[in-house]
Amino acid sequence: MTRVNTVLGTIPAAELGIVAIHEHIGYGMPGSELDTQWWKSPEQAYEETVPKLRKFHEYGGRTFVDVTGICNGRDPNYYQSLSAKTGVNIIACTGFVGGDTALPHFSRATVDYLAKVFIHEITVGIGNTGAKAGVIKVGVSRGGKMTELDRRIYRAGARAAVVTGVPILTHLAIDPEPAVAIFKEEGLDLDRVLFGHADDGLNAPITPHDYIYEQGGRIGFDTFGYDLELPDPPFWGRKRTERVAHFKRLVDKGYTDKLMVGVDANCSPLGWPGVKGHTVNYLFEDMIPDLKAAGIDDQTLHHLLVDSPAEFLGMKN
Known part of the structure; x- marks a missing residue:
């Protein structure tokens, strides 16, 4: 039986239940904590986050994969408190959302150094928190093409994944x-890589879904809920029906075993107001009903939300 690192300890993968695969407890760009317009007290962050995670648990959600990354507001001590308070398993990551979010200490580092950091955070823990990372995050910097730093981070992430057996999620x-x-x-x-945000409004048209599938990679439809129908939609928004139809087309092509779903929640955004009307609970309140209405049956949904995650x-080593 494979096991998974959560912030409160390592558990059997079979105990993860329904998983929100690509989410954030609180994400912001490096330096946002210095902008006094956006300062939040711990009490404010709790007030925004705890009800969302409790509702997630009430709906049947059991595991929240936080892919915030080093330098973007990752806070394992906070995650531990939230997990204990709400009963939701929280999986923290090591790695970076993209090279352009790595502060100079890391952006100047070698592949070997970065790989050692990632491996340490997975096998020993993040700082002195006792929390071990359960996934590795890597990403493409803004601009849509991998930079030299992105490539270093991807290579370090790959080395750490091979050594530790944990998977990689990409931005x-x-x-x-x-x-x-x-x-x-x-x-x-x-198969150990989930290529993320394959469904968002900006990138879906230029994402080679078939190529990723043919190479054996997993495809993340993980921005469900960022709909153009929102009162103030984000620039990466997409028409709700268009996203669902796109997903159904890939299911019909036989891609189900390589598809994973999430909503890219940001429970308490850092350094920006966030997107009103979007929470992790879109998964239960809208996404699942939409997929059922599109003809996706309960067995397939269970595979997408429980079995496949x-x-x-699960760590392969």
């Missing part, structure tokens, strides 16, 4: 060819 699925090349060079099975998140 964006665009420009995947160099990522695939790096992962193959490092001996990482592409457990298989993906």
Whole structure:
């Protein structure tokens, strides 16, 4: 039986239950904590976050995968408190959302150094918190093409994944060819990589879904809920029906075993107001009903939300 690192300890993957696969407790760009317009007290963050996680648990959600990354507001001590308070398993990550979010200490580091950091956070823990990372985050910097720093981070992530057996989640699925090349060079099975945000309004048209599938990678439809129908939609929004129809097309092509779903929640945004009307509970309140209405049956939904995440998140070493 494979096991998974949560912030409160390592548990069997079979105990993860329904998983929100690509989410954030509180995400912000480096330096946002210095902007007094956006300062939040711990009490304010709790007030925003605890009710959302409690509702998630009431709906049947059991595991929240936080892919905030180093330098973007990751706070394992806070996650531990939230997990104990709400009963939701929280999986923290090591790695970076993208090279452009890595502060100079890390952006100047070698691949070997970065890999050692990632491995330490997975096998020993993050700082002195006792929380071990359960996934690795890597990403493409703004601009849509992998930078030299992005490539270093991807290579370090691949090495850490091979050593530890934890999976990788990417920020964006665009420009995947160099990522695939790096992962193959490092001996990482592409089944251990979830190429994220393949469904968002900006990137879906330029994401090579078939190529990722043919290479053996997993495809993340993880921005459900960022709909153009919102009162003030984000620039990465997409028409709700268009996203669902796109997802159903991939299911009908036989891609189900490589598909994973999430809502890219940001429970208490850092340094920006967030997107009103969108929470992790979109998963239960809208996404599942929409997928059922599109003809996706309960067995497939269970696979997408329970079986596939457990298989993906379980450490292979």
